[in-house]
Amino acid sequence: QLLDSMPQEFIELTQQIVHYAEEKLKTKLNSGVYFTLMDHLNFAVERYKKNINITNRVYWEIKNYYTEEFEAGNYALQLINETLGIQLPKEEAANIAFHLINALGEETESKNGMKYAKMIGSIVNLVRYTLNMKLDQENIHYSRFITHVKFFVERFYADKLLADQENELFEQIANLYPQAMDVA
Incomplete structure (x- = not known):
């Protein structure tokens, strides 16, 4: 029709x-x-x-x-x-x-783009304001960060978060970057 x-x-x-x-x-x-x-x-x-x-x-x-x-x-x-x-x-x-x-x-996958975009925006704003820094959207590191956040949000809503198998890497990052770990 x-x-x-x-x-x-x-x-x-x-x-x-x-x-x-x-x-x-x-x-x-x-x-x-x-x-x-x-x-x-x-x-x-x-x-x-x-x-x-x-x-x-x-x-x-x-x-x-x-x-x-x-x-x-x-x-x-x-x-x-x-x-x-x-x-x-x-x-x-x-x-x-x-x-x-x-x-x-x-x-069969039902994605909700608005929900994803809002969560990505919230995460980026949390990082931006917690660290009190301007994020350069033209920078390759920013693009990589957004890519990682997008994959995280997709896994979060699909209930497919990664298991904690990399304890050594986690500990190393926590020790080297304590402020970033607090934000995360």
């Missing part, structure tokens, strides 16, 4: 966006993304035409912690704006990225 009521341009846009995202992210997205993204795009354009703007409360987190997905969302936003001759707000890139994040992984 959704397909029957959907304008052809949204079907084609969705196919182009998903194809681009799969190449950019080097992974296959859940097939459900076609319906959720297509439906989202349709309503986003309807909201635009009615001059209704809904803010994305995790725009910054998605932009900074899911950079590849956000870049795919930016590509999608430009494609939509050019194809339809409209100007959706920049926040729409994060909304599209959110759908891509939720479509990552196996079919």
